[in-house]
Amino acid sequence: MLGYIHMFATKKAAASFIRFLSVLAPKKALVVGLYGDLGVGKTTFTQEAARLLGIKEQIISPTFVILRIYEISKNKFPFKRLIHIDAYRLDKPKELSALGFKDLLKDKKNLILVEWANKVLPVLPKDHRKIIFEFAGKKNRKISYDKKT
Numbered sequence: 001m002l003g004y005i006h007m008f009a010t011k012k013a014a015a016s017f018i019r020f021l022s023v024l025a026p027k028k029a030l031v032v033g034l035y036g037d038l039g040v041g042k043t044t045f046t047q048e049a050a051r052l053l054g055i056k057e058q059i060i061s062p063t064f065v066i067l068r069i070y071e072i073s074k075n076k077f078p079f080k081r082l083i084h085i086d087a088y089r090l091d092k093p094k095e096l097s098a099l100g101f102k103d104l105l106k107d108k109k110n111l112i113l114v115e116w117a118n119k120v121l122p123v124l125p126k127d128h129r130k131i132i133f134e135f136a137g138k139k140n141r142k143i144s145y146d147k148k149t
Contacts, residue, residue: 014048029110033117036133080109
């Protein structure tokens, strides 16, 4: 069930998400599924989240390599690594396992953002957070998330 719905700009939604992260005390990796059509803002959201986490590297969608790992430099967050996954090119959810996904889940210092989460839903933790991106006109996006987020 969806909770609050925001009509923010994608970057403002990322900033709101980062503020949420600063108060967490995770016991395992935090997995966030990014759901939505092509071009709706999933990568832009991830880029802004990474910037706010202090990541200086250019964030590009890992469409061809599937997974990229970035070190988080700001220590006010409980996470030390941003794992950016793009599942668009995966044919089967189990292909994510070949990338060591189960090991990534065990480390509470990992923040895992999964673009095209719907393609790997069976292997994502049942309690993963969901952010849904939808077109709301030519330049606007509707960004909603589950009540846990």
